Amino acid sequence: xxxxxxxxxxxxxxxxxxxxxxxxxxxxxxxxxxxxxxxxxxxxxxxxxxxxxxxxxxxxxxxxxxxxxxxxxxxxxxxxxxxxxxxxxxxxxxxxxxxxxxxxxxxxxxxxxxxxxxxxxxxxxxxxxxxxxxxxxxxxxxxxxxxxxxxxxxxxxxxxxxxxxxxxxxxxxxxxxxxxxxxxxxxxxxxxxxxxxxxxxxxxxxxxxxxxxxxxxxxxxxxxxxxxxxxxxxxxxxxxxxxxxxxxxxxxxxxxxxxxxxxxxxxxxxxxxxxxxxxxxxxxxxxxxxxxxxxxxxxxxxxxxxxxxxxxxxxxxxxxxxxxxxxxxxxxxxxxxxxxxxxxxxxxxxxxxxxxxxxxxxxxxxxxxxxxxxxxxxxxxxxxxxxxxxxxxxxxxxxxxxxxxxxxxxxxxxxxxxxxxxxxxxxxxxxxxxxxxxxxxxxxxxxxxxxxxxxxxxxxxxxxxxxxxxxxxxxxxxxxxxxxxxxxxxxxxxxxxxxxxxxxxxxxxxxxxxxxxxxxxxxxxxxxxxxxxxxxxxxxxxxxxxxxxxxxxxxxxxxxxxxxx
Ligand SMILES: Cc1cc2nc3c(=O)[nH]c(=O)nc-3n(C[C@H](O)[C@H](O)[C@H](O)COP(=O)(O)OP(=O)(O)OC[C@H]3O[C@@H](n4cnc5c(N)ncnc54)[C@H](O)[C@@H]3O)c2cc1C
Numbered sequence: 243x244x245x246x247x248x249x250x251x252x253x254x255x256x257x258x259x260x261x262x263x264x265x266x267x268x269x270x271x272x273x274x275x276x277x278x279x280x281x282x283x284x285x286x287x288x289x290x291x292x293x294x295x296x297x298x299x300x301x302x303x304x305x306x307x308x309x310x311x312x313x314x315x316x317x318x319x320x321x322x323x324x325x326x327x328x329x330x331x332x333x334x335x336x337x338x339x340x341x342x343x344x345x346x347x348x349x350x351x352x353x354x355x356x357x358x359x360x361x362x363x364x365x366x367x368x369x370x371x372x373x374x375x376x377x378x379x380x381x382x383x384x385x386x387x388x389x390x391x392x393x394x395x396x397x398x399x400x401x402x403x404x405x406x407x408x409x410x411x412x413x414x415x416x417x418x419x420x421x422x423x424x425x426x427x428x429x430x431x432x433x434x435x436x437x438x439x440x441x442x443x444x445x446x447x448x449x450x451x452x453x454x455x456x457x458x459x460x461x462x463x464x465x466x467x468x469x470x471x472x473x474x475x476x477x478x479x480x481x482x483x484x485x486x487x488x489x490x491x492x493x494x495x496x497x498x499x500x501x502x503x504x505x506x507x508x509x510x511x512x513x514x515x516x517x518x519x520x521x522x523x524x525x526x527x528x529x530x531x532x533x534x535x536x537x538x539x540x541x542x543x544x545x546x547x548x549x550x551x552x553x554x555x556x557x558x559x560x561x562x563x564x565x566x567x568x569x570x571x572x573x574x575x576x577x578x579x580x581x582x583x584x585x586x587x588x589x590x591x592x593x594x595x596x597x598x599x600x601x602x603x604x605x606x607x608x609x610x611x612x613x614x615x616x617x618x619x620x621x622x623x624x625x626x627x628x629x630x631x632x633x634x635x636x637x638x639x640x641x642x643x644x645x646x647x648x649x650x651x652x653x654x655x656x657x658x659x660x661x662x663x664x665x666x667x668x669x670x671x672x673x674x675x676x677x678x679x680x681x682x683x684x685x686x687x688x689x690x691x692x693x694x695x696x697x698x699x700x701x702x703x704x705x706x707x708x709x710x711x712x713x714x715x716x717x718x719x720x721x722x723x724x725x726x727x728x729x730x731x732x733x734x735x736x737x738x739x740x741x742x743x744x745x746x747x748x749x750x751x752x753x754x755x756x757x758x759x760x761x762x763x764x765x766x767x768x769x770x771x772x773x774x775x776x777x778x779x780x781x782x783x784x785x786x787x788x789x790x791x792x793x794x795x796x797x798x799x800x801x802x803x804x805x806x807x
C-alpha cells in the first residue's frame with residue numbers, strides 16, 4: 243500500500259526554527275512536523291554559547307540597545323546583511339528571549355534573578371544570554387515541550403527527497419521513512435523548510451552528521467534561487483582531531499589564545515578586541531600563525547582556560563570540560579586545549595524575505611537553511627539561535643495569514659513524483675560499477691576544506707570547481723553495496739550525494755566569481771573589500787552547472803565603512 247498524507251501546513255525540520263514555526267501555525271491550521279531525526283536530535287541541540295538580545299542585564303552592558311545590536315550585526319556582516327531585516331531581528335530579540343524564559347528555559351542568572359549575559363565576538367556589550375554552555379539544548383527542549391503540549395502531529399525519521407513545484411506554486415513533497423525505506427507523498431497548501439545548515443559538505447566541521455544541506459539542494463533542484471552560498475563560517479576554536487566545537491563562550495568567559503611561544507597572538511591582529519574579535523578575523527589569525535610556523539605540528543594552537551580557575555570552569559563551561567575529557571583525554575582546568583578552525587555555519591541559503599516567503603507560492607524557508615539575510619558575509623556568535631526562533635515565529639505568523647487564501651495542492655502531482663522516486667530508488671539499488679557514494683563524498687569534503695576554506699585563491703578555486711564538476715557527473719552514477727531498506731545510511735548517502743556536490747559547486751563557483759575579500763570570504767589574490775563592484779548578493783539558480791546572478795543589498799541605515807576591531 244502506498245501512503246499519501248495531507249495537511250494545511252507541513253514544517254520540514256524539528257530544530258529550533260521548525261518547532262517555533264509549528265507552534266505559531268498549529269493553533270490556527272492543521273500542522274505537521276517532519277524530520278529526519280527526532281526533533282531533539284537536531285543540530286540546534288548542540289549550540290553551546292548562547293542567544294543574543296540587548297537586555298542590558300550585565301553590569302557593564304546597561305547601555306545596550308536594539309540600535310547597538312543592529313549596528314554590531316551589520317558591521318559584523320561586513321555590510322552584506324540587509325539592514326532593515328537585521329533591525330527586525332534585533333528588535334524582536336528581547337521579547338523572544340523572555341518568551342522562551344516564560345516557557346521554562348532555565349537560563350543562568352545573576353544574584354538579582356536577571357538572565358546572565360556574556361561577551362561574544364564583535365559585540366559592543368555582553369549581550370549573549372546563556373544557560374551555562376548548553377543553551378541550544380535547553381531552548382530546544384523548551385520548544386519541544388510546547389509542541390508536545392499542543393499535540394502537534396509529527397513524522398519523525400522521515401527524509402524529504404524532493405519538492406513538487408509547478409509554475410511557481412508548491413504542492414508538497416515526497417519523503418522516505420528511514421525506519422523501513424517506505425516512500426510516501428505529502429501534499430500541503432504550505433511547506434516551510436527549516437532544514438538547517440550544510441556543514442558536512444566540508445571536512446573538519448562542527449556540524450552534526452545529518453547537516454548535509456539537503457533542504458538547500460532540494461530547493462535548488464526545484465528551481466528556487468539560492469543566495470550567498472560562498473560565505474561559509476569557520477569557527478576559530480574546534481577541538482584538534484575531532485573538530486567538536488569549543489564555544490566562543492570560552493573566550494567570552496576570559497579564555498586566551500596562545501601560540502607555540504605562549505604569546506597571546508591576537509594582539510598582532512585585533513589589538514582592541516583581542517580574542518573577542520569576530521570569528522572570520524580570529525579564524526584567519528589562527529591559520530596565519532600556523533602558516534608562519536607559530537603553531538604546533540599538525541596545525542593547531544592553544545585555547546587556554548587554566549587561569550579562569552576550577553570554580554568558574556565548572557560553573558560556566560562544564561560541557562566544554564566534559565567534551566575535553568571524553569574526546570581529548572585532557573582536563574582544561576589543568577592544561578590548555580589544542581584547537582584549530584573548522585567549518586561551522588552556513589551564512590547563505592534559500593533566498594527569502596523577512597517573513598520567510600520565497601518566489602514560490604506556498605513555500606517558505608527560515609533558520610540556517612534560509613538566507614534572509616541577517617548575517618551577510620559573517621555571522622556574529624549568538625545571532626543564529628536568535629535568527630532561528632525569531633524567523634521561525636515570523637514565518638509561522640505569515641503562513642497563518644496566507645495559507646487560507648492558497649488553493650488546495652494538486653495531490654496528483656505529488657503522487658506522480660512519488661512514482662518517480664519508487665522507480666528511482668530501485669534503479670539506485672540495482673546500480674553497479676560506479677564509484678561508492680561514500681568515497682566521492684569524502685573527496686568532496688577534502689576539496690572543500692583544502693581549496694575553498696579560510697583562505698581562497700583563483701588557482702585553487704578553479705581546481706576545486708573543475709574537480710567538483712567531474713565528481714558531480716560521477717555522483718549521478720555512484721552506487722552502494724545494498725543491505726536492505728531499514729536505516730540504510732548508504733542509501734541515504736547515495737540519494738543525498740548529488741545535492742551535496744551541487745552545494746559545493748555553488749560555494750566554489752560563487753567564491754571564484756567574487757573577486758574581493760569580505761567577511762568569511764578571504765581571497766589571497768583580492769585582499770580588500772570592493773564595495774563598488776561587490777556590494778551585492780550572489781544568486782545561484784538551477785542549471786547544468788549553477789547559473790549565477792546578483793541581487794541588491796539593503797544599506798538603507800548604515801553607510802559601509804572599513805571594519806576594524
Ligand atoms: C556545535 C554548534 C554550536 C552552536 N552554538 C551556537 C550558539 O551558541 N549560538 C548561536 O547563536 N548559534 C550557535 N550555533 C548555530 C545554531 O545552533 C544553528 O544555526 C541553529 O541551531 C540551526 O537551527 P535550525 O532550526 O535552522 O536547524 P537544525 O537545528 O539544524 O535543524 C534542522 C532540522 O531539519 C531536519 N532536516 C534536514 N533535512 C531534512 C530532510 N531532507 N528531510 C527531513 N528533515 C530534514 C533535521 O532532521 C532537523 O530536525 C551552533 C552550531 C553548532 C554546529
